[in-house]
Amino acid sequence: MNPAVSAVTDRIIERSRPTRQTYLSLIEREREGWIGRPRLGCANLAHAYAGTPEDREAMTTRHEAMNIGLVTAYNDMLSAHAVYYRYPEQMKVWAREVGATAQVAGGVPAMCDGVTQGYAGMELSLFSRDTIALSTAVALSHGTFEGAALLGICDKIVPGLLMGALRFGHLPMILIPGGPMPSGLPNKAKAAVRERFATGDCGREELLEAEIAAYHTQGTCTFYGTANTNQMMMEVMGLHMPGAAFVNPGTKLRQELTRAAVHRLAAIGVHGDDYRPLGACVDEKAIVNAAVGLLATGGSTNHLLHLPAIARAAGIVIDWEDFDRLSAAVPTVARVYPNGSADVNAFEAAGGMPFVIRELIGAGYLHRDLMTVAGDDLAAYGERPVIEGERLTWQPVLASGDETILRPADRPFSPDGGMRILQGNIGRACIKVSAVERERWVVEAPARVFADQLEVLAAFRNGELERDVVVVVRFQGPRANGMPELHKLTPPLGVLQNRGFKVALVTDGRMSGASGKVPCAIHCSPEALGGGAIGLIRDGDLIRVDAEAGTLTALVDADEWTARAPAAAPPPASGMGRELFGLFRGLADEAEKGASAILAGAGL
Structure with missing residues (x-):
């Protein structure tokens, strides 16, 4: 080994x-x-197999x-x-x-x-x-x-x-x-249409046609x-x-x-x-x-x-x-x-x-x-x-059929696995760099802070993000709102990056498994709800996301940083059944442990 x-x-x-x-x-x-069929009472067995009479004899006698x-x-x-x-x-x-x-x-x-x-x-x-x-x-x-x-x-x-x-x-x-x-419409072609839609260069009809051609x-x-x-x-x-x-x-x-x-x-x-x-x-x-x-x-x-x-x-x-x-x-x-x-x-x-x-x-x-x-x-x-x-x-299987897709372990695409843990005064986060160009592994830029991904999309449409920027989306952790994926942010952030800006995302939420070229520090822990340091970031703070060094840092004076009060959490959302999951949110443990309510509740 x-x-x-x-x-x-x-x-x-x-x-x-x-x-x-x-x-x-x-x-x-x-x-x-184990209870098992031999130990079940006759009425219990009858209930269990009443729906499958064609197999009843085998189920009740051939244990x-x-x-x-x-x-x-x-x-x-x-x-x-x-x-x-x-x-x-x-x-x-x-x-x-x-x-x-x-x-x-x-x-x-x-x-x-x-x-x-x-x-x-x-x-x-x-x-x-x-x-x-x-x-x-x-x-x-x-x-x-x-x-x-x-x-x-x-x-x-x-x-x-x-x-x-x-x-x-x-x-x-x-x-x-x-x-x-x-295979349908190639994934890169689908992504290109999404970015064109984000910039207003194509309409909903073209976007829908592309999506249906991909998921067909x-x-x-x-x-x-x-x-x-x-x-x-x-x-x-x-x-x-x-x-x-x-x-x-x-x-x-x-x-x-x-x-x-x-x-x-x-x-x-x-x-x-x-x-x-x-x-x-x-x-x-x-x-x-x-x-x-x-x-x-x-x-x-x-x-x-x-x-x-x-x-x-x-x-x-x-x-x-x-x-x-x-x-x-x-x-x-x-x-x-x-x-x-x-x-x-x-x-x-x-x-x-x-x-x-x-x-x-x-x-x-x-x-x-x-x-x-x-x-x-x-x-x-x-x-x-x-x-x-x-x-x-x-x-x-004797050999790779296409070495642009699969390579032997002694001639890999990369000597490492392309995931990093980032640590610093903002907390602990994950970043996937296997699809990120090496020159984008380090981003240092002013923060723009949001508490909802829809606010990010609105700011993009209004031209407020046309600069080097670290987009911070907080109160997206398991206890705050169930830790949704923020995949809708991929096209606009990709557009900003294509325009030559240095762009990164920092969030206590998740990104889709389909996310790629934009550096994203995700699963930030502790999350904002409950006092995590991501809640201390203010608009304009210089943030450094450094996948080379494995750091995630707010470049803020240490005394000022520790003196700040955490941002206030938005009120819990209701509708679409979200209120029914309040128990799960209340019990969920941190991302690194799996962000599970039932495992935490069971003491596992």
Whole structure:
């Protein structure tokens, strides 16, 4: 193993020792005391299977055969989740092929950040992850399943599914992806139209036409944002069938991978000789692999929130310092939009995750000795799935099909992973520089302070930002308003940068996984609500965002800085259901711990 990866792994293991042992004791106790079908009363069993009379006899009498719970994020408002429409009925058939049964245990909400960006609904987005975790727990609480298939893809859905499922970690589980939509309008062309719209050089009709040409059918969006980063992580953690991440919907290969996942679930249950509980699969090495994969592929900054939350649900503690140390050592081997011009379909065609995993294992950056759902060696994920005749099989990936997209680990695009931790008198923040030109890594400019992203857009339209500027958007943290993404700011800030100005963003909120070329110091912690130092910044303060040195500093006299009173918080917003999430906001912990209310509330 690479020494830095080994050292971070050891650091996490040591830090997590008491909480991980508590977690392992929990899932062992749950396994031994699990209600299970043999222990359920007759009336309970009758209720459980009244909806599936075709499988009732097998479910009530053949307790040694697995009954698989399907937890689904299906809806037909999200392109990525619309593909799941017929999955349950297909999966029930495939379960019967191996003597098992399956039921839809429950549904989880799946909202689309692409729909809510810039609007009030976005303030529910991050806490939808906690809601999904709770919904997953409700679905699995009936005690009638010996394993589960988790059907979800997008931003908060996969983390939420795992956070809930890991509290049932004695059960074997497999994540079932649906795949990316075929390529439409290239992402760079879409971004160019957005910038033209921001400057008034095109109208709404042209913008809508471009957006529909980009997001044109079922499947995940084709840029490498949070949804597709989720799928990468499930591969390097060994929670998919190997190579399942980026196979398009509606193909024979996609169907056969889902069928293989159902068959595999039936083989790794507690009654067999290859028991693989989820809580044992998600260990410290798997969490490190997820972080390494994130850095090596230039993935979404949202996972600096999601991965710590997933880890905590399994009794593992990872912090931003771990990411920072890994980023200094792990090379960037992929360039996918917004870190390059290629989309995920081109990435898959060039070798995709099998190439990435093989290269990173070979160079010592990934732990291969994992308990995965497929076996005990992550090397199986270094082969790509193919259909030979009518049979699903896996073949080696010998070389990159396009070195503008994928490179070997010994000839990477960059020697590091492109994420930095910034620290200074403003607090602690994250910055992703893998898509930022090197000459823009340091920005020193006067602050313009806002408490709402709509105020930024108005100031841009009024010409008030036509200068070197550090845009500060505060009261966007989890406790203030649910930590929405501020992706609507990307086009106007990009326009200012294109005009030759030095521009940066500092915020205690989030940016989209699709964000790129503008330097953004995000997740600033402590957040403004409650007295975080970002609340001390005033218009005109000289701010230095320095990704080279890893600093985030207000260049203000120290005595004046400490004497300032924090800015007053705006009143809590209501409408669009935001008032219903007050409990979540009140309980949420800091960004570095995952910004979760339910984990904080549970004392995890």
